[in-house]
Amino acid sequence: MNPYVPDALPLTNLDLGRLLPKIGPANAALARYDGLLQSVVNPAVMLSPLTQREAVLSSKIEGTQATVDEVLEFEAGMDFDAEKTKDIQEVVNYRKTLTLAAAVLDEEPLSLGLIRQMHSVLMDSVRGANKAPGEFRREQNWIGGAGSTMEQASFVPPSPLQLLDHLQAWEAYVAGADVDVLLQCAVAHAQFELIHPFKDGNGRIGRLLIPLFLFQKRALGSPMFYLSDYLEGHREVYYARLQAISREGDWTGWIGFFLDAVAQQALANTERVRAMMALYEDMKRRIAELTRSQHAIAVLDALFDRPIFQSGDFVQRSGIPKQSALPFLRSLREAGILQVLRESSGRRSAVLAFRELLNCAEGRKVL
Structure with missing residues (x-):
């Protein structure tokens, strides 16, 4: 299988006729949720349990087995076995990464430098700590079953020789504008996942980028909109929609799924807040x-x-x-x-x- 070559951004082959009926409701649901957030006096404190929940669920998508109460018990000094402690530490790092990035975005835009910094914190002293934390990969990787060769892989990300070019194009796209901010967020998340710039931790960084991107674009007053609850609950569809981009070029199907996710998660988040x-x-x-x-x-x-x-x-x-x-x-x-x-x-x-x-x-x- 040859390495994947990402599509140029912004995309020009979208079926906007299929997407427009989803764009309005998704934006309206997100705006209602953000309006509720604006009424919270100190969201970082009052809604801290939501951040904990996101860290647990995003890590769970990658196979980590830890619950919110276990993470909090660990931080309160209670003991767990070695394997559980490793799982918990990954969740703790995820939350630290989100906090760090949100603070940086108050002063400067989303950038490749910030993403490398985020990755360094995410992978600090956990599984994958030996896989170049904070550094974009310099070798070819692939996704497949245990022990699979590149020829047997289900997906082969872009060649490391072109990786920086693809990342710089992604960075420029994120800094600019597209026909709609949620559509652009969907594209930015998926393109990052398909570029797969790190040796490990790509999924978690990609999901962290969703609230950060929406915060930077002022679609949110604070980066506290989390999709991992929906994505973890629809994990097979989530991966299938991303895979359909690389195999069939089906960006419209992916964006439609993402817009549905935003609309439904915004409603669920609103009720929980x-x-x-x-x-x-x-x-x-x-x-x-x-x-x-x-x-x-x-x-x-x-x-x-x-x-x-x-x-x-x-x-x-x-x-x-x-x-x-x-x-x-x-x-x-x-x-x-x-x-x-x-x-x-x-x-x-x-x-x-x-x-x-x-x-x-x-x-x-x-x-």
């Missing part, structure tokens, strides 16, 4: 009544930012003096708002969980 906002307001009232303190909001924000935590860590993150913070936690435990996952022992702090937030963010009973 509304539920979390309602929980925040309810807890604001309950915690104020329980603590009778000026620190009630600081307590609540610390719980939303990290819903599984060590009591000692809570004191540091909330900024509340220890002599006040620990009685607050005791009151929340007695009221049933916090549950104990591990009691304190000697110098080891207790691990507590804000179960209601985890269940709300996941849309199911987690703990």
Whole structure:
């Protein structure tokens, strides 16, 4: 099989007649979701569980087996076996990568330099750490079953000799404009995946680029729109649609799938954010009544930012003096708002969980 040669961008052979009926609803759904985000006072804190969820689901598409509660328990100092710890670390790195990139995009545009920086963080000290983190590949790779040769591969990405040319063309396309921002986002994501510029981690970087691209294009006020929930739930179609581009040149089919994903995920995200906002307001009232303190909001924000935590860590993150913070936690435990996952022992702090937030963010009973 010969290496794939990416199509020139912008594309000129799209069936816009098939896509226009999907473009309007997808943009409208995303705009409604973004409008809701704009009403959130501190989205980075209040919606932190959504970022955790995205990191878990995007990593799951690549075969990582870790749950949101396991990641939070690990960060709170609880122990897991070696294999599970590796899975969890990949999820933690994904979240770090998103946070880093969002901060950079406040100051400068999306670029190949930023993508290399993202890859370096994503692959730091995890599986694939020996596969040139932060460096575009210099050799031919291919995708296929275990032990398959290049001739048996299901897909052979572009030759490394032309890789930089394809990436620079991609970068120029992302910096420019197309007929619609969501159509352009769909093309940018798929083209990046097909170029496959790294030896490992391409799928996760490609999915990270979706909210970052929409944030850069001001389709989102903050890079907090995540598609991995939908893509993981439709994994076979996701891969089949990408494969149909390289095999049949079917960009229209891929873009249609992507627009459907945006429309449905925006609706699901909107419902989940509304539920979390309602929980925040309810807890604001309950915690104020329980603590009778000026620190009630600081307590609540610390719980939303990290819903599984060590009591000692809570004191540091909330900024509340220890002599006040620990009685607050005791009151929340007695009221049933916090549950104990591990009691304190000697110098080891207790691990507590804000179960209601985890269940709300996941849309199911987690703990």
